Amino acid sequence: MNILSRIHNKAKPLLLFLVVMVAILGSSVLEKNMMRDLKVSVSSLYQDRLMPATGLFQLNDLMYTKQQLMRGYLADSGGVRLPGTQAQLARHNQEVVALVAGYQATYMVADEGRVFQDFKAHLRHYNALEAQLLATPAASPAAQTRALEQEFNRIHSDLRSLNLIQQRVGQELSQSSVVTEGNATTLSNLKIALLIIFTLVIQHALLTSRHPLVPKSMQNFNLN
Template sequence: MKFGYSIKNKMTIAVMLFCIMACTILIRVLEDRSIKEMNNAFVSMYNDRLIPATDLFHISQSVYSKRYLLEEALYNNDSVLVDHSYLKKQLLAHNDNIDSLVAKYEQTFLIKLERTQLDELKAQLRETKEIESKVLLNSDRHSIVAGRELFESQGKTSFTASIRKLTELTNIQTVVGQELIKNSEFAVSGSKLYSSLQIALAIIIGILIVAIVFASNVVKLPTDKFNLN
């Protein structure tokens, strides 16, 4: 009877320990996944949000610089001839820089809205490039006044539209960045929960060990008395 009871208790404790071991392993796997998610969130924040936001800023700077170059040439003293060769070289350098940054931006992780906005930006930048070429052509073949009129009617609007598209893309970086922060905070809270569960399981294991030792002493005591008799 005592032997059967002892076996039953041992089996119960063994099953409980096995369940605790399984839970510990599962918690460890979940904790590792949580840490990986946190790491991915931070990496994505840097590679897919911070760097692209900086690149968008530099694209904006190049767009503003191109507009300044054209305005300086078109609205300068009429008696001063425009150095079209120099102007074309400067505009080409800015356009090459813009194309390079846009191509780099395309390689990052883009959400659906971001992809749509980027396609619209690329189309707008192409339009701006075409208009600035026409402005240069008109001011070179006809007169500075002809180039100025084209810039007033189309150029300013196109440059403004390009900047607006860049602003919209920059705003998306902020929104998606906030979502990444929320995901990271959720992963941190999950990691804290898993740590608390591990502590709880360690306490349960300690209680079981104490219970096993206590039960062993209780069983041993009557046996010793029986031997003395």
């Protein structure tokens, strides 16, 4: 019975040690996952929000430039500016295609994807109307000119909506990063607290044990 009691007394610190180690390992895994999520959020904030937002501003500027070129061309009834206008529009169209492809490669939320599809449809229609007007320099039907302006307004509205979505999702990612960082800090503090508690409990168990690990004969041993 004395042996069983001794084993029981020595098993309690060991059991506590195992519980604390499991808790520390679990919190370490959670902390690692949180830090990975934080890294993904920061990366997404830059790659999928900040960079595309810059592209939206560039797209908007290019569309305004294209609009001004077409207005200047349509105001020139003689069509003298046609060759230069076509060359400039072709260059701007290539830039637009590159920006659209870059934006399409990023991650989009559901409503962002829908607006982006609308934008691409309006852009295709705008480019088709633009090409038709350039193909008939002698006569520019008023209906086509109005349709071009209407399509430009739709494109401008789409870009504005995409920019608002970018701002909203960016704020959500930023808030999520702050929460994740706070949770990771809490887990780190919890691990430190568990280690301190474990150390104190083990120390208490060793000091108050009726069957100390060091025999009394060894405790009274004097090197002199």
